[in-house]
Amino acid sequence: MKPGIDRGELITHYNGYNRKINQSEQHLSSQRIKFITSQALNGGEEANYCFEFKLLNRKFLMVLDQEKLYEILEDGEDKVYVLLTESWFYILKSFEEGKKYVTQITLTLHYEYTPQAEFYENFDVQLNMRNEPEVKYWFSKIRPREEEEM
Numbered sequence: 385m386k387p388g389i390d391r392g393e394l395i396t397h398y399n400g401y402n403r404k405i406n407q408s409e410q411h412l413s414s415q416r417i418k419f420i421t422s423q424a425l426n427g428g429e430e431a432n433y434c435f436e437f438k439l440l441n442r443k444f445l446m447v448l449d450q451e452k453l454y455e456i457l458e459d460g461e462d463k464v465y466v467l468l469t470e471s472w473f474y475i476l477k478s479f480e481e482g483k484k485y486v487t488q489i490t491l492t493l494h495y496e497y498t499p500q501a502e503f504y505e506n507f508d509v510q511l512n513m514r515n516e517p518e519v520k521y522w523f524s525k526i527r528p529r530e531e532e533e534m
Contacts, residue, residue: 390419392513394437396491399506410440419513421522423447425454425465433526440493440505446473448487448526470494473509478523485519487511 398411405411417435423445425431432449436456445454445465453473454465473491480486489509496502513519 389514389516389518390421392417392419392435392511394435395510395512396437396439397508399508400503402503402505405440405505413439417511419519419522431465433522435511439507440495444468446489446491448475451475453491468494475526480515480520483515485513485515485523487513487523 393414394417395414396410396412398405400406415437417437420434420436421432423431423434431445431447431452431454434445434447434449436443436445438444443456443458445456447454451473453468453471455468457464457466471492471494473489476488476490478485478487487510489511491507491509493505493507494502495505
């Protein structure tokens with residue numbers, strides 16, 4: 385593997401009506417991510433083709449291969465991955481754009497601000513990776529599985 389090939393950029397754009405989020409830095413954000421081809425989870429489970437990211441003061445693991453989203457709870461060096469069943473994402477499309485391999489995703493996060501205030505916060509997400517044969521190979525392993533479900 386070439387050095388840095390597993391590094392990428394994640395751009396998130398809030399697509400909702402929450403005024404606090406719209407007026408914050410979380411409205412449009414960019415962060416560096418490390419693409420993980422295989423990650424051990426709780427109880428011996430394994431996640432393939434995923435990455436960690438932070439959004440709205442929480443840390444997540446987005447598993448592209450299974451279209452699952454986990455919240456990561458950390459206690460010192462210990463990590464617990466909690467599957468989020470009321471939050472979800474969908475891969476819209478992946479394509480080559482010059483030196484980048486772009487994946488566009490729609491993300492919906494469930495938030496319970498108070499027992500009376502429960503909302504779904506929507507984000508447009510773009511994952512930019514290097515346009516390299518190995519990156520295209522990783523995404524080729526994800527795409528057919530996703531398209532078979534349609």
